[in-house]
Amino acid sequence: MVRLDGQGQGLIQVRGLDKVYRRGSEVIHVLQGLNLDVDAGEFVAFMGPSGSGKTTLLNLLGGLDRPSAGRIIVDGVDITRLSNSELARWRARHVGFVFQTFNLIPVLTAFQNVELPLLLTRLSRAERRQRVEAALRLVGLADRMKHYPRELSGGQEQRVAIARAIVTDPTFLLCDEPTGDLDRRSAEEILDLLVALHREFGKTILLVTHDMRAAERAPVVLHLDKGVLVEARGGVGV
Amino acid sequence: MTFGTLIWANLRRRKLRTLLTMASFGSALFLYGILRALHGALYGGVELASASRLVVINRVSLTQPLPQAYGEKIRRVPGVVAVTSANWFGGVYQDERNFFPQFAIEAETYRDMYPEFVIPDEQWQAFLRDRQGCVIGEATARRFGFQVGDRVVLRGTIFPGTWEFNVRAIYRGTRDLDDTTQFWFHREYLEERAGGWVRGMVGWYVVRVADPDRALEVARAIDARFANSPWETKTEPEQAFTASFVKQMGNVQFLILTVGAVVFATLLLVTGNTMAMAVRERTGELGVLKTLGFTDTNLLLLVEAEILVQALIGGGLGVLAAGAVVPGLSRAIPGMIFHLSLPEVVSGVLLALGVGGVAGLLPALSAARLSVAAALRRV
Ligand SMILES: Nc1ncnc2c1ncn2[C@@H]1O[C@H](COP(=O)(O)OP(=O)(O)OP(=O)(O)O)[C@@H](O)[C@H]1O
Numbered sequence A: 001m002v003r004l005d006g007q008g009q010g011l012i013q014v015r016g017l018d019k020v021y022r023r024g025s026e027v028i029h030v031l032q033g034l035n036l037d038v039d040a041g042e043f044v045a046f047m048g049p050s051g052s053g054k055t056t057l058l059n060l061l062g063g064l065d066r067p068s069a070g071r072i073i074v075d076g077v078d079i080t081r082l083s084n085s086e087l088a089r090w091r092a093r094h095v096g097f098v099f100q101t102f103n104l105i106p107v108l109t110a111f112q113n114v115e116l117p118l119l120l121t122r123l124s125r126a127e128r129r130q131r132v133e134a135a136l137r138l139v140g141l142a143d144r145m146k147h148y149p150r151e152l153s154g155g156q157e158q159r160v161a162i163a164r165a166i167v168t169d170p171t172f173l174l175c176d177e178p179t180g181d182l183d184r185r186s187a188e189e190i191l192d193l194l195v196a197l198h199r200e201f202g203k204t205i206l207l208v209t210h211d212m213r214a215a216e217r218a219p220v221v222l223h224l225d226k227g228v229l230v231e232a233r234g235g236v237g238v
Numbered sequence B: 001m002t003f004g005t006l007i008w009a010n011l012r013r014r015k016l017r018t019l020l021t022m023a024s025f026g027s028a029l030f031l032y033g034i035l036r037a038l039h040g041a042l043y044g045g046v047e048l049a050s051a052s053r054l055v056v057i058n059r060v061s062l063t064q065p066l067p068q069a070y071g072e073k074i075r076r077v078p079g080v081v082a083v084t085s086a087n088w089f090g091g092v093y094q095d096e097r098n099f100f101p102q103f104a105i106e107a108e109t110y111r112d113m114y115p116e117f118v119i120p121d122e123q124w125q126a127f128l129r130d131r132q133g134c135v136i137g138e139a140t141a142r143r144f145g146f147q148v149g150d151r152v153v154l155r156g157t158i159f160p161g162t163w164e165f166n167v168r169a170i171y172r173g174t175r176d177l178d179d180t181t182q183f184w185f186h187r188e189y190l191e192e193r194a195g196g197w198v199r200g201m202v203g204w205y206v207v208r209v210a211d212p213d214r215a216l217e218v219a220r221a222i223d224a225r226f227a228n229s230p231w232e233t234k235t236e237p238e239q240a241f242t243a244s245f246v247k248q249m250g251n252v253q254f255l256i257l258t259v260g261a262v263v264f265a266t267l268l269l270v271t272g273n274t275m276a277m278a279v280r281e282r283t284g285e286l287g288v289l290k291t292l293g294f295t296d297t298n299l300l301l302l303v304e305a306e307i308l309v310q311a312l313i314g315g316g317l318g319v320l321a322a323g324a325v326v327p328g329l330s331r332a333i334p335g336m337i338f339h340l341s342l343p344e345v346v347s348g349v350l351l352a353l354g355v356g357g358v359a360g361l362l363p364a365l366s367a368a369r370l371s372v373a374a375a376l377r378r379v
């Protein structure tokens, strides 16, 4: 279930989230007392005009940035209270990011890019190899493991990025316009992949997008407007 | 893959820059090695000089002789355990440029005074038996290809004429910097052939004291013993004697230190700046690593490791290159012993790592402090 009234008890609980940017005397109030609850296994799309704060919200949920006020509780842990290094370890364990610009490391092969987050775990070399291969197989790139990002198409790069995001089996995936830089066909492939991850593997996915057709693939769509979320479509609770 | 793979991949992304950075470390450490060897060549004698030996010369000047009869008197000064003497010969082997020092020595006592020089017993005995015999240091022997049994002819300058010697022994040093360029022969041979003033006069005395801590006291006692005589003496510890010799070259030590400091300061700035550029270029990627859960410390170490690897490889090659060149310097500049010891090589590499570590500190800290959200907006 997804709720906006701040009453849920699910996996992700956001309470009274504020984010204010200051540049000199200029104050930009991006998020204003935002509430959100997402249960495990949900697939939620966020829409909203450019500059409405979608990326800001996703960064806060992923522990990449700190809110001006409010709390974010994931699986019982208030991440706004974690220190920088605790937060880094929390990210490694719980969050998989997928970005619009893929953000692969250009000097590493597809295999190495996917293996990167596993360097922070205690897994043995053989276990790491096994997991990386499984993740790449899942995104359909088992035959491109030795390729460098520049030798891959945009869609393939994004699939490597998804493999990197899921290889640690994180608690949830945060995708910020993952199809923004792709042509229609590649975009569909990526969306198919996300839907499959949600349906077949029960992944919790939060997706930011500008694209109506992308949003349609998610069971629940929310709108970010004037610093708070409103329901656009789907099964939002009371 | 390991963290090492990641560091290596980063070093390979701009190969020219990596090579140039390594070359900066390399050339600085090459210079370090050469300066270190030069310093050793100039001051090594001072450090090697024995604390238990005194040198007694004529108060007027080193070139003025002292009576041979002083030897026995010096021996009776309390605290003195052994005395020997030598004369400067100043001969020329074939050409003025072939300089090496020649001493007419007091054969019975000279060898015992310098335990750092090693001579095979049977060679030494052969030398004692041959009035025209000579002992040559292995550096000089190697330089001119002298071997035991050879005949060596010197042209006298202070003592004119053609002087012939038989090589009876070759001595070697026990420490790297020991001076093995000397040529020794019997003072009896000198007296016999030169005659004149040198009969009964020696160039200087070398004295061994029982207790190095009381060396200065003994030196003063020796000088006091000959005060107001026609040949007053000036006695100094060997160390001070050698140092005053070196001082005539001016303050080379200061020069060496200054040059070294400037070079390393430059290295620090250049490599620090290069590393800062590398980090700035990669801001987005570093941000991505943070999203994957790399901690601030992980990134700090990653950046530091990258520069340390360059310092290690570049600096190591530089100091090894210096080590390869240094023996050639000894050949090119006769009379000076250039040498680079293993501890000096190691401390050179440590120095490179130190400079690299400091140069990488600011870039590494900026990588660690990077705000992920801001870094990602720049991708
Ligand atoms: N570091 C910052 N300093 C100041 N203002 C910022 C900063 N980051 C974001 N903003 C502002 O906050 C607002 C929300 O930005 P955000 O990137 O979250 O929007 P978005 O909804 O993701 O937009 P888009 O759809 O274009 O990606 C914008 O007005 C932006 O200019």
Ligand SMILES: [Mg+2]
Pocket: A054, A055, A056, A176
């Ligand atoms: Mg955005």
